[in-house]
Amino acid sequence: MEIPYELRYAIENITSELKLNQLIKDAQNISNKYRAESGTGKRLVTSPNEVIAYSVTRMPATYGAVLTALKNTLDLVETPPHSLLDAGAGTGSATWATHSLLELESMTCFEREGSMSEIGRKLMSESESLSKAKWVNGDILKSDIPVTADLVIASYVFNEMNAEERTTGILKLWAATKMLLLIVEPGTPAGYKQIMNIRKLLLENGGKIAAPCPHDNACPLDNDNWCHFSCRVPRSKLHKELKSGNAPYEDEKFSYIAVVRDDLKKADxxxxxxxxxxxxxxxxxxxxxxxxxxxxxxxxxxxxxxxxxxxxxxxxxxxx
Structure with a gap:
């Protein structure tokens, strides 16, 4: 898949005046923190320079994962959503992905980190339509959810929370969902386990599975396997330098669950x-x-x- 030109240009623009050595250092710091501290509730990306490095190294993959999951879900939904709440928006990857698939009347990005919101706004300012997105500062757990929306997306958000926090956050987002709630997490055994817990919680609270499951039954995979998917996204020259790799692309593994309020015809x-x-x-x-x-x-x-x-x-x- 291709990353939208507007997003590629916006990322290049915000990195143009930064030193490569500092970006490499910041990218490594982010990687180390995600490996060591995910799931602890700690804030993993906070400084403006770290956010810019995150935009280079993680936005394309997050964009690709959300785009793939959402496309597979929208294939089953009769009425397309017209409003979006991007919860825990980060720098807005899920909003960019949704914008690539839908004509949205309103977009709200809800993010607790001021530095993330600042960079997200700057990136979206390069797009005439995305520059109209509303950014709201707030925490999924501690703040009121600012709007209800046809489509609510939380991508790579709940891997930063403990189990109790995940339950609270999921139920708050489900309450804000008019039509469809999409949760995307890393395609790892731990990410899949979180998705299965979220799936169970939403089924218990009136949700109906849209994708990927073609049923609402227990997952038939045995304990040695986990349900995940993959998308291939291109790497820019700067992306390769920050990741210390030469491959022109990366394969992003992800797990997801999409839940709707109304009955729908599932895939066979x-x-x-x-x-x-x-x-x-x-x-x-x-x-x-x-x-x-x-x-x-x-x-x-x-x-x-x-x-x-x-x-x-x-x-x-x-x-x-």
Whole structure:
């Protein structure tokens, strides 16, 4: 996937006057803190320079994860959302992603860190439509949620909280949701466990799963596996320098849950792995309402084969 030109230009603009050595140092500090302190409730990115380094190294991946999760969800929703609450917005990655898919009448970015909000506003000022987004300073746990919205998104927010805080935060965001709540977390065993806890909580409070699960039953994966997906995003030259890597892209692994208030027609199945393609045959690992299925689709099944050729990891799949 491509990162929008306006976002790429905005990130280049805010880094243009900073020294490379300082950006590299700040990026390393962020990486160390996320490895050591996620889930403790501590504030992980606070200084303006760290926020700028975060924008370079994390915004593209977060944008890609939210875009992929939201696209797979919107495929199942009959009425598109017209208002957005980006909760724990950071520098606004989820708002950028949503803007790429929807025509929004209102956008609210709710963020506790002043430095994050400041950089987020600067980035969005490069976009005529996104510059209209409203930024509200506040904490999901301690503040009143400022608005209700058709679509509420929290991306990479709850991995910074402990279990009790997550429960409080999720219920507050669900109360602010008119149509659809989307939660995106790291595609790790820990991130998946958080998503499963969030899934259970929302089902207990009247939610209906839209994606990725094609059912509301218990997850059929065994304890050695976890449900996650992946998106590939390009790296800029500066991104590669800050990550000390030469690869022109990075693969972002993520887990997510999308919950709606009203009934909807779910996908028949969800593809859990990259399709395995052989001559005249495609093998898919599917999650279905009756459990996990490995299916081999041949050219004889013309309609399913055409669908499978276009399908990828994480896509919904119509297969009875």
């Amino acid at each position: 199945a969800r593809i859990l792995r990259h399709p395995y393609i052989e001559k005249g045959q495609i093998t898919l690992e599917l999650c279905k309402a009756d459990g996990l299925k490995q299916v081999k689709i041949t050219k004889r099944d013309e309609n399913s084969y055409k669908q499978a050729k276009k399908a990828g990891w994480g896509d919904g799949f119509n297969y009875k």
